[in-house]
Amino acid sequence: MAISFQKSIKSQLFVIIFIVAVPAMGIIFYSGFHSRQMALDDAQNTTRKLVDRIATEQQNLVVGAEQLMTALAQLPEVKNRDAARVEPVLKKLRTLNPMYSNIFIADRSGAVWATAVPTPPPFVVADRRYFKRALASGQLSSGEYVVSRATSKPAFNLAYPLKDDRGETIGIISVGFIIDKYRELLSRLDLPAGTSFVLIDHRGMILSRALEPEKFIGKPYIPDYFKQMQEGPEAGTSIRPGLAGDRRIISYQKLLLPGEEAPYLYITAGIPLNAVTEAAFRSLVYNVTAFMLFLGAACYLAWLIGKHSITDRIAILKNAAERLSHGDLDIRVSSLVVGGELGDLSQAFDMMANQLAMREQSLQENKDLLAEIIELSPISMAIVSIDGTIEQINRRAIETFGYLPDDIPNMERWWIQAYPDESYRAEVIAQWMGLVGKAMTEKSEIERREYRVTCKDGTVKTSLIFGIPVSDKVFVIFDDITDRKRAEEERLSLERQLLQSQKMESLGVLAGGIAHDFNNILTAIVGNTELALMRLNPESPVLDNLKRIENGAIRATDLAKQMLAYSGKGKFVVEAIDLNRLVEEMGHMLDVSISKKAILRFNLTKPLPSLEADATQIRQVIMNLVINASEAIGDKSGVITVTTGCVSCDRNYLNTAWLNSEIPEGLYVFLEVADTGCGMDRETQAKMFDPFFTTKFTGRGLGMAAVQGIVRGHKGAMNVYSEAGNGSRFKLLFPAGAKTAEQIEIEPHKNGFSGEGTILLVDDEETVRAIGTEILNELGFAVVTANDGREAIDLFKANPDVFCVVLDLTMPHMDGEQTFRELRLIDPNVKVIMSSGYSEYEVTQKFAGKGLSGFVQKPYKISSFQEVLEKV
Incomplete structure (x- = not known):
């Protein structure tokens, strides 16, 4: 009952009428249903009598x-x-x-x-x-x-x-x-329309039907209902679908011959359910219609009384209240609604309107002042209502982001324009709405959060956004920190690059110095061993010992090469190479070097520009990266992909790479090795270029440090992408050469060399001078030696028959570069071969365009001297 009092007055009047009407309606429906049930009972008796009549006729027929x-x-x-x-x-x-x-x-x-x-x-x-x-x-x-x-x-x-x-x-x-005679019996009886009977034999086949016999005779009766008759009592009645699909009141009876256990005939009689209940339904419809007319008249009378005496007057008050809620403070109703309780209410309404008008004037003055403060504020600011309407955007916000009020009429439009990326937009909306809800609940400031905002012109700015909820509005404040963020990121990037550069430079100087001195020692060992093996009788018992010495020296030489590679000053025999051809030549060697469970795939872009690089060093890099990828895959199945290509790199891209401080923008050929192995976490990535660092049980050398040195020595860069559990990808960038891969030609090697003339050999190490002299003598040259640059100048002046000078790059008092300049002053056509433990590329770059005749790498070997002197 309490619920009905909350309804409108009209509704309550109607409820009273319906409360009175419900019992009468119940009586009408009860009477209708009772009549229907009586009709059903009569119909059931009729079908049973019809079945009994047909059964009697059939029995008489059988007896006769x-x-x-x-x-x-x-x-x-x-x-x-x-x-x-x-x-x-x-x-x-x-x-x-x-x-x-x-x-x-x-x-x-x-x-x-x-x-x-x-x-x-x-x-x-x-x-x-x-x-x-x-x-x-x-x-x-x-x-x-x-x-x-x-x-x-x-x-x-x-x-x-x-x-x-x-x-x-x-x-x-x-x-x-003749079975059709029973239809004559049916026509003589006064039965409801649609009444029919069916005779069925013991198999369920229809023998006769009163209605539409040609459609059903000779066809099986409905299987489920025939089974029910077979298994049921001798006679029965039910309401179910007939042969035509309509619902019927159907009675049945079984007929048996004396001495037979199973019935020889089944008789059913049925009356359509609609025909039986039609009269009761018509009576119910008539009674309900009459009652509804009476009820309608009563409702109209209640409506007419309620309208003129109550609802019309309330409508005046409601309309006035709505106009007042929309800001019409001049509305008054006391002259329109007079008398009674509603008249008192109209007077109270006018008093409230007067009070609201005075308050509205005061609020408008405060609102204008606040709008002026927001508009002139040096901070980007907007006022947003809870329903998402953006009510005001100040001048500073328009200058910062470029959006005018017409561009962002509501928050939905703001989300789409300021956060075009759908996933990031969903994240921002969920986070911001959570912060707003929390602030509204706790009546506190909305927590400051940093977001990326896309401006109208497409640029992206980083803004610190927070807000202050007031009533049903939120003052949103945007603090543009784009420049601060960019300056901070640049500072951190420079610090990282400086730290990495200092670290690499320090370790590189140390490794290079050790390797240089080590090479001088190895020069004597390798050279003397090679000469001894040439001059020794093949049947000498010390031959095996010398070979072991030579093998040990070669292994030591490889270590020195790795140290030089790390320092960026390794032995580079620079030539124009085709990266695709080099990778294809290594294909078989790479296949046999990796795990049997790893699949090696090549994705080579053809054609590529050539590389000015040392093929041996590039092979070492490829082998190192592929073996590392195989070990990262381990005992699991995985894929290693070697990709080549060409990319134009700008400064923004190069700033994200390792070893990028000195390389210029431009065209780069890249080599990428990717795997589906275990990947690396951030801690491992920070240490992966440290000398002898490994994630294995035991270290195997300089590893990635050597790769880093080789890339640096080739003026390249490297990008590393890895995540623990998701594999790794190493992308190496090398400056593209002027030639295409098809233009690279391989020069045939010349054999059979015999030298003559005098060579000046300059080196500060006695052992180096000694082995160099022997090697040059072996090649057919006379040798004059000097232990530093000053002595070399004097000997060159004193021996005009010297046709070539082999000059060490690093010496005390006067190094190789100074000595070279002095020799050129004495004889501009002098032929100088520079000698060093550093790479050919590193040395020849210093003497580019100065007329250097050649370079020989330490430790000395007869073959390397022969190759250089052939060209001189």
């Missing part, structure tokens, strides 16, 4: 047929099979009994020898059910639905056994029934 067949069985003409005398009798009997379709007599084999209806021979009924059952039981037996051979029409037969004087069965007498 049995008496007829019993009498015929006693005739001597029948027992003697006198067809000529029997057939006229049968025809006469059929004429007297029009309900019979045929009367015939068959012998024990089933052959018909006498029939009331002439039938072309052969007429054999041995396959009929009534024939078989009559012979087997020796008594009256029923048949089933068949198409009569005599009449070619549907028929139902009974058979009686024909016996001789000794009591033996010698045949049968059969009577066929």
